[in-house]
Each structure stands twice: as structure tokens, then as C-alpha cells.
Amino acid sequence: MELVCPAGTPAALRAAVEAGAHAVYCGFNDETNARNFPGLNFNRQEVAEGIAFAHRHGTKVLVAINTFPRAGQQDIWHRAVADAETAGADAVILADLGLVAHAAERHPGLRRHLSVQAAAANPDAINFYAETFGVKRVVLPRVLTVAEITAINREIDAETEVFVFGGLCVMAEGRCSLSSYATGLSPNMNGVCSPPSHVVYAEEGETLAARLGGFTIQKAARGAPAPYPTLCKGCFTSGDTTGHVFEDPSSLDASELIPALAKAGVTALKIEGRQRSRAYVKEVVRSFRAAVEAVDAGRPVPAGQLARLTEGQAATTGAYAKTWR
Known part of the structure; x- marks a missing residue:
């Protein structure tokens, strides 16, 4: 092959x-x-x-x-x-x-x-x-x-x-809307998922927040590795559970x-x-x-x-x- x-x-x-x-x-x-x-x-x-x-x-x-x-x-x-x-x-x-x-x-x-x-x-x-x-x-x-x-x-x-x-990627190929919703740039038209221009890391007390387009995608303890904020692999709270709702990294x-x-x-x-x-x-x-x-x-x-x-x-x-x- x-x-x-x-x-x-x-x-x-x-x-x-x-x-x-x-x-x-x-x-x-x-x-x-x-x-x-x-x-x-x-x-x-x-x-x-x-x-x-x-x-x-x-x-x-x-x-x-x-x-x-x-x-x-x-x-x-x-x-x-x-x-x-x-x-x-x-x-x-x-x-x-x-x-x-x-x-x-x-x-x-x-x-x-x-x-x-x-x-x-x-x-x-x-x-x-x-x-x-x-x-x-x-x-x-x-x-x-x-x-x-x-x-x-x-x-x-x-x-x-x-x-x-x-x-x-968890999305049906060619049909992802998450990143375009958060940033206004479409992976399938502009060619960029979770564009760096929309990524922000901000210290919040003892944690570091990773944000995309204003949305907090994940938080890490001070000094711990901070992941790149990709929406589908983010860590979210749903009900009483906090974890990777869409997909584990x-x-x-x-x-x-x-x-x-x-x-x-x-x-x-x-x-x-x-x-x-x-x-x-x-x-x-x-x-x-x-x-x-x-x-x-x-x-x-x-x-x-x-x-x-x-x-x-x-x-x-x-x-x-x-x-x-």
C-alpha cells in the first residue's frame, strides 16, 4: 500500500x-x-x-x-x-x-x-x-x-x-461548524480550525484559562501544561460532570x-x-x-x-x- x-x-x-x-x-x-x-x-x-x-x-x-x-x-x-x-x-x-x-x-x-x-x-x-x-x-x-x-x-x-x-476529529468530515461559530472563520472555507488569531491564554487566580473567540475552552492549574483551545476537544461542564464532552484529546x-x-x-x-x-x-x-x-x-x-x-x-x-x- x-x-x-x-x-x-x-x-x-x-x-x-x-x-x-x-x-x-x-x-x-x-x-x-x-x-x-x-x-x-x-x-x-x-x-x-x-x-x-x-x-x-x-x-x-x-x-x-x-x-x-x-x-x-x-x-x-x-x-x-x-x-x-x-x-x-x-x-x-x-x-x-x-x-x-x-x-x-x-x-x-x-x-x-x-x-x-x-x-x-x-x-x-x-x-x-x-x-x-x-x-x-x-x-x-x-x-x-x-x-x-x-x-x-x-x-x-x-x-x-x-x-x-x-x-x-469527531465531526462529519467537511461539516464542522463549531470553530466558525466561535471565531467567524470556517475550517472548510477559510482553511483554519481554531485559528491562532482568536486564541487567548489568561491567568485567573491559580489557573490558566485557554480561550477561543472569547469562549473558555479549558482551564489548567498554574504551571501545568495548557492545551491548545480546540473546541471539540475542550473540557466543559455539562450537568454535574466536567470533562471532555465531545472528544478526549x-x-x-x-x-x-x-x-x-x-x-x-x-x-x-x-x-x-x-x-x-x-x-x-x-x-x-x-x-x-x-x-x-x-x-x-x-x-x-x-x-x-x-x-x-x-x-x-x-x-x-x-x-x-x-x-x-
Whole structure:
């Protein structure tokens, strides 16, 4: 299976390539990219140079243009698709239906992947994109079990890519409204969840409050680590209980499920983490490359190597092995 790895900076791209990524995904430093944070991402020259470097090492580069264009300003997104093709991208990762149609019509030679932000989670939706717009691969939402992925792969004419490590969001992909409610900036349109410009840390007696858009998301004792205020992972009081109402701060780690995902017909394994350091990227990519090679050779997947890199030092297999219904 292809190992698709994150790169939020040119340095992270080089680290991912040198650590053994089969493919790297990155984005332009503007709102066409769903990780539109200050200090991250690539200008046009950096994308072209990164692609050239990756290709010299036999690695593909996928450019994520995975936010939803605003009415009347779609030219920004159209230019991004054209610039990705000019730079030599191996594929673009798109979410918006109109942008997928535009790419198919104006850039037919550019391979098209469907972003997880499009939330295509059943054979009818996936086959529609494949048959109508020539989409070759779909990144599946993180709400499916391995059995459900197996059933989908039996009925579609497209490759599937699934997340195996990194941040885990409780929202239906592409449908999050919490951050936009608190800040006025939408993750799916402006490309930023819990934007740093709206984050405030304030001392309140013996505690440090982490706030987003004026809302207190979590409090920590003086001197204790203060979490980044992400709404869905905040600590709230509901009734008589105080805790993580939406989601515990934990990371996805599906490394032990790689053999099952291979059997399910998955084409590519995706690592989340374009906001992470190059050291993080290097270690995670190296570990998963070893896991993929172990599966190919019929050996057990090495376990427990990445525990200290998970969010809150806690990991979950998420919906892949969910027991609720």
C-alpha cells in the first residue's frame, strides 16, 4: 500500500521523502488549503522545488486544494489547480463539487483525488465522482469500520485512501461548524480550525484559562501544561460532570489494523500532521514505512513505537473498530 505523508513546510517535505514516504501531500499558503495557518505551507516556487526534489527520490506529491470556494471568488481556487499542474503535481486533492468539475473540464490530464472534506462515504457517492469527473481516488471519512470499507471497495471503481495516524476529529468530515461559530472563520472555507488569531491564554487566580473567540475552552492549574483551545476537544461542564464532552484529546493510531486494511482493498494509508514538526514527520513516516514493509513481507506489524507522539499520549483506533451503534 502507498504511504501518503504530510508536509506543512519544505523542510517537512524533505524529511518525509528521506524517511521513506511513497507520496507527500502539501498545500499552498492561502485559503485554498484546509491547513491555512501562519508559518505553514508553500508558495508557488516552494511547491515546484518540493515536487522536483520528491521526484528525484521517486516520491509523488499531491497538492491539497481542499476548501470550498466562496461565491464570486472561485478564481483563487481555479488558479491553485492550474498552478499545481504547472508545478508538476502528481494529483490534486479536491473537496468542492464545482472545483472537481472545473478540474475535470479544464485540466483533464491532472489526476484528481477526492478529499476527506467531501465526506463521500458510500458507493453511490464515490461512483458518482468517479464516473462523472474521473476521480481516481477517494479519501474516506474517519467514521467507517474496516468491514464497511471492505463493502465499499467491492462496489466502486476507484482507489480508497484511509487515515492511519494523527489528529482525530469527531465531526462529519467537511461539516464542522463549531470553530466558525466561535471565531467567524470556517475550517472548510477559510482553511483554519481554531485559528491562532482568536486564541487567548489568561491567568485567573491559580489557573490558566485557554480561550477561543472569547469562549473558555479549558482551564489548567498554574504551571501545568495548557492545551491548545480546540473546541471539540475542550473540557466543559455539562450537568454535574466536567470533562471532555465531545472528544478526549487522543490520536488515531491504526497501525495494528494495516493487515486488515490491506485485506479490505485499501490502496493508500494517510498520516495526518501538516502542522507538525519535521522531526515528528520523520519519525512517524519511518515507523509506518517499516510497518508497511512488514505487512508486505508477511511479518507482524511492530507495535507501540509511536505512543509518545500521540495527542495526550493516548491513542485510539477510532471508528475502524467501533463497538457502538
